[in-house]
Amino acid sequence: MIEVGTVLPEKIFYIDRALLKAYADASGDQNPIHQNEEFALSVGLPNVISHGMLTMALAGKYVTDWAGGSANLLEFSARFIKPVVVPAGDKVDLTVAATITEVDGKTIKLDITATSAGVKVLGMAKAVVVK
Amino acid sequence: MINPDSVGRTFKGVDQVTVTQSEIDSFAAVLGETDTTVAPPTFSIRISLSQYESILTQPEIGVNWSRLVHGDQKFEIFRPIVAGDVFTCSATIETLRVAAGNEIISVRSDLHNGPELVVSSWSTLVVRG
Numbered sequence: 700m701i702e703v704g705t706v707l708p709e710k711i712f713y714i715d716r717a718l719l720k721a722y723a724d725a726s727g728d729q730n731p732i733h734q735n736e737e738f739a740l741s742v743g744l745p746n747v748i749s750h751g752m753l754t755m756a757l758a759g760k761y762v763t764d765w766a767g768g769s770a771n772l773l774e775f776s777a778r779f780i781k782p783v784v785v786p787a788g789d790k791v792d793l794t795v796a797a798t799i800t801e802v803d804g805k806t807i808k809l810d811i812t813a814t815s816a817g818v819k820v821l822g823m824a825k826a827v828v829v830k
Numbered sequence: 831m832i833n834p835d836s837v838g839r840t841f842k843g844v845d846q847v848t849v850t851q852s853e854i855d856s857f858a859a860v861l862g863e864t865d866t867t868v869a870p871p872t873f874s875i876r877i878s879l880s881q882y883e884s885i886l887t888q889p890e891i892g893v894n895w896s897r898l899v900h901g902d903q904k905f906e907i908f909r910p911i912v913a914g915d916v917f918t919c920s921a922t923i924e925t926l927r928v929a930a931g932n933e934i935i936s937v938r939s940d941l942h943n944g945p946e947l948v949v950s951s952w953s954t955l956v957v958r959g
Contacts, residue, residue: 718860721856721859721860722860724856725853725856725857725859725860725876726857726875726876726879727876727879727880728879751900751903752872752875752900752903753860755872755903756857756860756861756870756872757861759861759870759871759872760861760862760863760870763863763870763871768865768868769863769865769868769869769870769871769910770868770909770910772871772907773906773907774904774905774906774907775871775872775904775905775907776902776903776904776905777902777903777904778901778902779900779901779902779903823902
């Protein structure tokens with residue numbers, strides 16, 4: 700039902716090192732903090748971390764699945780508040796949900812939540828989609 | 831240090847970037863998206879970030895790319911990107927501030943296909959001190 704306050708069903712994505720490599724190749728962002736553990740540790744990170752933009756892209760996939768396709772997302776914003784840490788050999792969760800915050804004649808606004816291992820990783824995540 | 835005189839100015843990327851179907855297919859595959867007739871909504875970051883790197887690291891601006899962290903991101907999408915789009919990218923440095931020894935810049939990117947504005951995006955980039 701499309702009304703303000705409706706909470707959309709959550710979906711869990713899984714992120715592993717292979718997905719980070721695939722995203723690095725697809726996006727062109729080859730920063731070694733997303734692939735090389737030794738390098739990540741050397742710059743003070745706890746381990747290899749996901750690209751913030753991969754996290755955001757997966758949250759976008761959640762939204763466009765609900766909204767009827769990629770063409771229906773008009774505005775999309777998020778803050779990268781905590782890294783998604785991806786140890787070798789692990790598949791870590793990215794759990795995404797959303798709440799409808801505004802509906803008008805043409806558009807629907809959503810507030811999105813995204814957590815990994817129970818920690819909120821995106822802040823102020825919002826989308827505007829075609830109704 | 832970032833040159834404070836660059837704030838408020840718009841810099842044009844030198845490249846024209848043509849979007850290919852195989853680039854859209856690869857990006858969509860990572861997300862599990864099976865409809866590749868249009869690009870996923872965040873695909874434009876592939877173009878913006880590479881253009882940012884070439885624009886913002888010019889000596890005139892002086893961003894140290896190796897110390898960069900992405901703080902936040904916003905997209906306004908006027909129509910979906912499709913294969914065959916040919917983009918020029920501009921970067922406008924909207925704000926620059928220094929906090930706790932880090933330089934924090936807000937950059938706006940406009941992607942034009944010919945005269946048509948297709949995507950505007952805003953990135954907050956933190957250059958760690």
